Amino acid sequence: MLWHMPTDAAAPYPTIAARARTPRLGVTVVTDLVSAIVRGDLAPGSSLPPEAVLCEQFGVSRTVIRESVKRLEEKGLVTVAQGRGTQVLPAASWNLVDATVLSALVANDATLGILDDLSTVRASLEGVIARDAAAHRSEADLERLRTAMQLMRDTIEDEPAFNAADVVFHQAVGEMSANRLAVNIVGILFDQARESDRFHLHSRLETTLEEHERVFAAIETGDPDEAEAAMRSHIADAWERRRPPSPKR
Structure with missing residues (x-):
């Protein structure tokens, strides 16, 4: 299903495809964001939507989003820069033997x-x-x-x-x-x-x-x-x- 962004959002951010909520919310958010990056929905050099937008799209707290972004950073998919937000990195930076990343690559x-x-x-x-x-x-x-x-x-x-x-x-x-x-x-x-x-x-x-x-x-x-x-x-x-x-x- 799609979690739609707020209508009053200040900028046109992409809507991330998200699955139904589960008890392991962080795992679901990470998996869906990894898939979005691998598919190219979030292109290299682009920024992840702000926390508030992601919270609305996924229906989770800021804490879950922050932890999920940390997991993405550990997998080499994004970098967090002060004042520039969270930017998507090119495929050359990705940890391709990470199970979540590799699974998304195979699926797509x-x-x-x-x-x-x-x-x-x-x-x-x-x-x-x-x-x-x-x-x-x-x-x-x-x-x-x-x-x-x-x-x-x-x-x-x-x-x-x-x-x-x-x-x-x-x-x-x-x-x-x-x-x-x-x-x-x-x-x-x-x-x-x-x-x-x-x-x-x-x-x-x-x-x-x-x-x-x-x-x-x-x-x-x-x-x-x-x-x-x-x-x-x-x-x-x-x-x-x-x-x-x-x-x-």
Whole structure:
């Protein structure tokens, strides 16, 4: 729904699309403002409407608006300057791995460019994680990975269960890596990809299983080069299979 600005407002400020009020008002305001900035409703260099206008549009207190603006500033979307108000920053300043920002980018990605970039970055990072797993695997690690691999084999006829087993496999590989930063970033990227309906188009399960078997074999035999190559190839090829047509590439 839209919260309309007061008719006596001194300046023509954009009306921010806002959802129905919830107990977590601050979260809702931040999410809606992030979406407005990502969509371009609030362009770089422009100013956020004054507190009074935002309070009216969202139906919240000044305290909620001030806290929400602080969250936007932390995410790199705005800067607060004395005497100039709150200005929207260009995309180069945004924290793109922030879950709220990334979610808005994916949701408003008409050309799938963000999901393309996300898959490229994820392939690189998961390749590094698989290499690390192959180089430092323990028998306990391998046993967990064998269990995850067998779960994928056992669920090949049940796509939802297979997809859940796929997640378990990647988590098991991540647990074998000492590169916690890469694992954390991959988790954020993967979570956001999975939230997009366009990521969940049917993928050939037999092919996906074969790709995981290759990753598993390389880690089990302790071949870091092959583990990295197999994981990179799997992530890139899996996205190409899922990717729907779009006007631009």
